[in-house]
Amino acid sequence: MKSGVKRTTIRRHIPAMQRWTASVKTARRPTHAPRKIAGIKSFNDYRHVRRNVLAAMGEMNSPLIATHKRPDCDALGSSIALALHLKEQGKNPSLFMLAEVYEKLPTFFRDAIFNHGINIVGENTLAAANHDGLILLDAAGASRLEAPIQNLRETLTAGRDGKSIPVIDIDHHYGEELMAPKNLTIVNNKASSASELLASLLGKEMSQSTAPLLFAGILADSRNLNFMIGANTRERVAIMERRTNVDRNPLYEQIKNLSLDDKRLIAECLDGSLQVITASIGENRNKAEYRIMPVVVHKDQLSGEHRRWKDDLKDQLGFNRLADIVLIIYYVPSESKYRCSVSLYNKAVTNGTALNLQPVAEALREGPGGGHAGAVTFDFHLERYAGNHQTAIDYIVAGIERHCGRKPSLI
Secondary structure (H helix, E strand, C coil): CHHHHHHHHHHHCCCHHHHHHHCCECCCCCCCCCCCCCCCHHHCCHHHHHHHHHHHHHHCCCCEEECCCCCCHHHHHHHHHHHHHHHHCCCCCEEECCHHHHHCCCHHHHHHHHHCCCEEECCCCCCHHHCCCEEEECCCCHHHCCHHHHHHHHHHHHCECCECCCEEEEECCCCCCCCCCHHHEEECCCCCCHHHHHHHHHHHHCCCCHHHHHHHHHHHHCCCCCCCCCHHHHHHHHHHHHHHCCCHHHHHHHHHCCCHHHHHHHHHHHHCCCCCEEEEECCHHHCEEEEEEEEEECHHHCCCCCCCHHHHHHHHHHHHCCCCEEEEEEEECCCCEEEEEEEECCHHHHCCCCEECHHHHHHHCCCCEEEECCEEEEECCHHHHCCCHHHHHHHHHHHHHHHCEECCCCC
8 A cells, every 4th residue: 555655746746848748759659559669678668769869969960850731830830940959059951831821821920930040952953962860750650751752862861872861750649650750750649739749858858939939830730729639749849838838829810821711711601500410439339429520512602712711610619609529521623633631629638538530530441541539630532422421421420430549638
């Protein structure tokens, strides 16, 4: 009895950062894989991997930093912050970004790039010989990288002049494959964002200039601290808020960067007759009822200048209309295909043990797809349903009921 009390007392005095970093997983694996991974036990010490990653960054003089296609604010905040950090360390980093992405950047991120003189490399100016390392942030798998970055990763991994070039991966998603060597990979799906992981990695080295960028990334992925946030994240954000002297609510509104077409589309979706489907998820006595709100956004609805409507629509349905699960089937003009996005809110996050959507994406995806426990996105061939969208919605809801797993709550 005494020993049990003693252990509890000791744990209570372990700093929050140390408890959090102890849970970090340092290898990517498929979402359906068992918890244990053979052959990586020696890399499961976060401090060991952190030293490896920081040492590898220290040896790079002209690294290239890249993230996933159509980067969100977490991807932008973490990648720009890391480029700025390395620049402050006397390095010559470059940030890969397509011209069409740069043109639509929220003002907050565009100003950071311009004011700090961060070098942008595009598809036409990328050359492997110009870089001595590749750092991936928030990538979640090769299928989510732009083709030039996929090719560069393969080239650097193969080596140059008989010497391999380091590739580092920092992410809060479990993807389909290992993107970097195990001892240079930090993946933790309990973190709110890649920005939070990077903030932890930099620690006291995080400057007054990089902190607001990381702060913005955390706010974006956590929906202003309303989505899949644990106590440790709140503690870390409180520290960053004091250091940056930035009011998070105006910053969150600024980085949402909604266009007029975004606002019109969101209003159109909310003004329509919203369907509510009650789904029974769980096993035997653990079954519970959850409210699912589905929305289908057609090809002809996305003819204007749309940027970041999807996240705001999900928040409106989850926070204001109190959906437990938000399901959006939408057209992607840049890729000429449909995708499906499923996100957890309310009871689906806080009801005892939170649900886990990763098995749903694994079972239903028809091409690239993935995410983390609270939100997944995957390719979905809506065209095969010949205009019968209700059948498509019923199919996905049945998949959620059948495959949605459970995980320890982060709340």
